[in-house]
Amino acid sequence: MNPFTYQRVASTAAAIQAKAAHPESTRFIAGGTNLLDLMKESVLRPQTLIDITHLPLDGIEDTADGGLRIGALVSNADLAWHPRVQADYPLLSQALLAGASPQLRNMATTGGNLLQRTRCYYFYDIGTPCNKRAPGTGCGAIGGVNRIHAILGTSDQCIATHPSDMCVAMAALEARIHVEGPDGARRTIPMADFHRLPGDTPERDTNLEANELIVAVELPPPQFQAHTAYFKIRDRRSYAFALVSAAAALQLRDDGRIGAARVALGGVAHKPWRKPEAEAPLVGQLPAEADFGAVATSLLEGAKGQGHNDFKIEMARRTIVRALQKAAGLEEKA
Ligand SMILES: Cc1cc2nc3c(=O)[nH]c(=O)nc-3n(C[C@H](O)[C@H](O)[C@H](O)COP(=O)(O)OP(=O)(O)OC[C@H]3O[C@@H](n4cnc5c(N)ncnc54)[C@H](O)[C@@H]3O)c2cc1C
Numbered sequence: 440m441n442p443f444t445y446q447r448v449a450s451t452a453a454a455i456q457a458k459a460a461h462p463e464s465t466r467f468i469a470g471g472t473n474l475l476d477l478m479k480e481s482v483l484r485p486q487t488l489i490d491i492t493h494l495p496l497d498g499i500e501d502t503a504d505g506g507l508r509i510g511a512l513v514s515n516a517d518l519a520w521h522p523r524v525q526a527d528y529p530l531l532s533q534a535l536l537a538g539a540s541p542q543l544r545n546m547a548t549t550g551g552n553l554l555q556r557t558r559c560y561y562f563y564d565i566g567t568p569c570n571k572r573a574p575g576t577g578c579g580a581i582g583g584v585n586r587i588h589a590i591l592g593t594s595d596q597c598i599a600t601h602p603s604d605m606c607v608a609m610a611a612l613e614a615r616i617h618v619e620g621p622d623g624a625r626r627t628i629p630m631a632d633f634h635r636l637p638g639d640t641p642e643r644d645t646n647l648e649a650n651e652l653i654v655a656v657e658l659p660p661p662q663f664q665a666h667t668a669y670f671k672i673r674d675r676r677s678y679a680f681a682l683v684s685a686a687a688a689l690q691l692r693d694d695g696r697i698g699a700a701r702v703a704l705g706g707v708a709h710k711p712w713r714k715p716e717a718e719a720p721l722v723g724q725l726p727a728e729a730d731f732g733a734v735a736t737s738l739l740e741g742a743k744g745q746g747h748n749d750f751k752i753e754m755a756r757r758t759i760v761r762a763l764q765k766a767a768g769l770e771e772k773a
């Protein structure tokens with residue numbers, strides 16, 4: 440690990456000021472569960488760590504419209520077990536509890552989870568080429584070992600995936616990210632626009648600026664309390680990242696027909712993968728496996744394997760159908 444200085448801040452304004460003074464050479468540290476690993480491997484070499492763990496960003500509050508505002512420092516464990524999340528946003532709880540391990544969930548924060556980096560092996564190995572870690576050096580995974588890599592939204596520069604479970608549920612629930620920058624500037628970024636596709640700037644994972652602090656995540660008023668499912672396919676039953684995951688949420692009307700539908704995928708792209716137009720045809724229909732298959736076909740349009748990960752295309756199709764069937768309360772046949 441490289442030498443660095445440590446700075447503890449007592450207010451969000453002080454945190455942002457410290458970051459804005461040296462945006463590229465400083466890093467906020469929250470739970471540290473990703474950042475410290477990256478520093479130990481010399482993937483990141485910040486000169487200063489700004490400890491934000493003492494900021495008052497650890498609350499979970501009802502919003503005026505009936506939604507929920509989650510402070511950036513709320514731990515993944517506290518969020519997953521919060522009574523309102525369990526009752527009104529079970530999809531989020533299911534996704535969080537599918538991630539990491541109990542010890543990690545106690546440390547990991549909401550803001551840090553949003554910003555966790557890819558698990559691409561080459562990104563962590565500084566002896567290999569990686570356009571995300573060192574722009575312009577090439578991509579070790581293209582033509583290399585790419586079993587865990589993306590099948591959607593890739594570029595010829597990078598085929599990494601975003602590894603979070605929490606973010607997949609937040610994409611399906613249409614969360615919004617509240618951020619603050621220098622001079623009190625505040626903005627809200629819809630979850631769909633928060634993470635980026637790699638394109639020709641794979642070094643940028645998100646649209647957050649280097650001098651901005653995530654202060655909260657807001658969930659809209661609940662719509663999907665009763666019919667949700669998070670399906671995560673992985674190499675081990677726990678403590679493993681998703682090969683493919685699907686978050687499905689349905690609103691079923693009194694006549695049994697679908698009133699609203701959401702599906703987001705994890706493990707397949709550089710961001711949680713969602714396409715509202717793939718969900719729209721479900722509205723007004725009775726839940727049916729054939730229609731769920733059509734959602735999968737639409738959502739996976741353009742999917743392309745890289746060799747070792749070709750299996751993910753069929754795996755994703757089955758995971759989408761299975762998650763929707765589970766959400767609808769249908770027999771799992773897929
Ligand atoms: C062994 C292992 C297994 C795991 N398995 C899973 C899994 O199955 N599913 C899953 O989803 N995750 C998994 N994780 C990842 C884990 O969820 C993340 O490491 C964690 O969520 C990161 O949160 P943190 O608070 O520790 O972030 P940190 O490591 O402190 O920070 C991560 C990044 O976010 C930045 N940051 C943090 N907070 C803010 C803020 N408020 N504003 C701006 N920038 C901020 C930091 O500067 C840093 O760049 C695993 C991790 C490990 C080590």
Ligand code: SF4
Pocket residue numbers: 557559560561562568569570571572577578579580581596597598599641
């Ligand atoms: S897939 Fe992206 S993160 Fe992985 S080696 Fe290629 S450029 Fe780096």
